[in-house]
Amino acid sequence: MPLDRTARAAAAQFSRSRREIPEATVWVDADATGLVEARRELERATGERFGITALVARFVVAGLRRHPSLNASFDAERSELVLHGAINLGAATQTARGLMVPVVHGAEAMSLRALRDALAERAAQAKAGAFPPAALTGGTFTLNNYGALGVDGSAAIINHPEAAMLGIGRFVERAWVVDGALAVRTVTELTLSFDHRVCDGADAAAFLTFVASCIERPVSVLAEL
Template sequence: MSHEFLLPDLGEGLTEAEIVAWLVAPGDTIAIDQAVVEVESAKSIVELPSPYGGVVASLFGEPGQVIHAGQVLLTVTDAGSEVAPAATDVPVAAATAAAPTTAVPTEGSGAVLVGYGTTESTRPERKVAAGRFGGAGAGAPVQQADAPVRPASVPVNHPAEPAASGSRISLDPARRSPVVSPIVRRLARDNGFDASTLVGSGLNDLVLRSDVEGHIRALTSSAPVAAPPTAPPTALPTALPTATTATPPASTAPAARQPADVSADIRIPMTGLRKVVSQRLMTSRREIPEATIWLDVDATALFAARDQLLRTTGEQFGVTALIARFVVAGLRLYPVLNSSVDTASQEILQHGAVNLGIAAQTSRGLMVPVIHGAHTMSTRQLRDALAALVAQSPDGTFAPSVLTGGTFTLNNFGSLGVDGSAAIINHPEVAILGIGRMIERPWVVDHELAVRTVVELSMVFDHRVCDGGTAAGFLTYVARCIENPVTLLADL
């Protein structure tokens, strides 16, 4: 008997996803709730568990393809059936689309995605894989489950195998070693091979990160040293801070992934997160009549307060966390800036809770994780919540719930080395505050020239919600708190 596994409803109105990598191949025997495919939605990268157990008969779609809810992902036959593995290059459009409710799982499935599965989950929570910046077209055949995703114009050239024989890290295309960590699979894909073809050093040949890194070093040492003089070095996008590099340097620029002609154009599909970001930015520009104000602020006293906190409490408080605390206090004084606009009813919806969004540059692109209930937090709690978001930002592995519900956004673009920016409001919010870099500048203090640490604050607001007086009042309040942190005591 054959079962069709359909792409389920991923929740929150998401109706499509991009295939990142297949975790199984035709002919593999799988169990109920075993992860079979890694897909990227607009919110995050997730592994989908199969509601059926048996033998994988065929796969539909290749890495880089976009599929829609209700379309067939793979077919599974009963373990005793004699079924030859089907071709895996069947276009998604050719798959039979059906309502998600027709995919009824076999008894015992613990899958809890919308549209199939039982209410009792027997599958432990899995950490999602690290995200990617932008999308990519179809690349290597699906039989290689973890083959790297490449733009359509990039030729598929596999790096030469290491000359060493008998090594535990030698590749065997027929081998299917267990690989649990999505990060390990991702690291291998970025370097042009499938992690499951290695012999792992873990229990039952489990492939560990050290195994993949060891093979990468072997690839690097066996690669030719000399390079054509005309080939330019591969550079990371200038918008990404170096802290977002989550893999060893060898994985950032494998030669096999570069086009043969450096002058050739490359088409990068706008899918997944990049597509959602584009739509939201266009909506913001189209609907919001925004205005921008800015102010240079003497932040010398803020750094002194940070140092004093360290001396008295023994704890580190970053300046961004302190400014976030000032922003929350300012929104309690100017609550209309903590709003959204209901265009259908022509009303301003003023939110009671302050859910502070923090703009973050990640390996998947610009994301805005949210600190929910920031108005209820102490400075220490706000600092810890911010630190937790910063720890996740390099990979962009935020839970979908963390990326929704924001009411105001704080953007520290000074970390990118710029002084100011006319930021785009994160729709449907009505304002965003930007922090530029903090540098020493000449400053007049008590009619005398002095060297002070100065930062530029830029405020973009929706002119439908308030006039310049309200926005300026909020901006100057935050500026006063930066110049003299004791000011905050008056509003506590």
């Protein structure tokens, strides 16, 4: 069965990423009960809907400001690390035409509401196959909510020439220790794949644990927004 143009481009991109990027992966389980409760309160207060992806995306933007090496690219010809001033956030989206990564440009300047709307617009464009010319280019970091597919984790392929990708696993109720006692909590797994040329494991882990702490205690990130 021959591949169409979109599938051929994706296959070439996957192959290049695996061939050129020496990637490593770190992951952590996070108690997302606080995020679920904060989301309910936010929706009650505003009368609007806010998806988990949009909320985590805003935490990611705050984390990339703290750890700019993950919002970067590696220039192999010059042996240089290229740090990007703008955060152009890609959102992996499954469509009838296959996996696509539409990009929200300038996410660092957006409020939560603006980022939510931009992500929703890009997702709608991906499913309809109607993109503006720049919608699939210029990404500097990718967020992948593969929990929507019913899985907990994945060693994802980084979207070349980006330096990292964060994956969100499904939200499930699990036994969790809270203040020394077992409790039922909503838990998710966060997985970060990163280019080991652009940062070491310590910086990657610091970014990942920052995002996890935002999920566990959303009020802690208010000063970053």
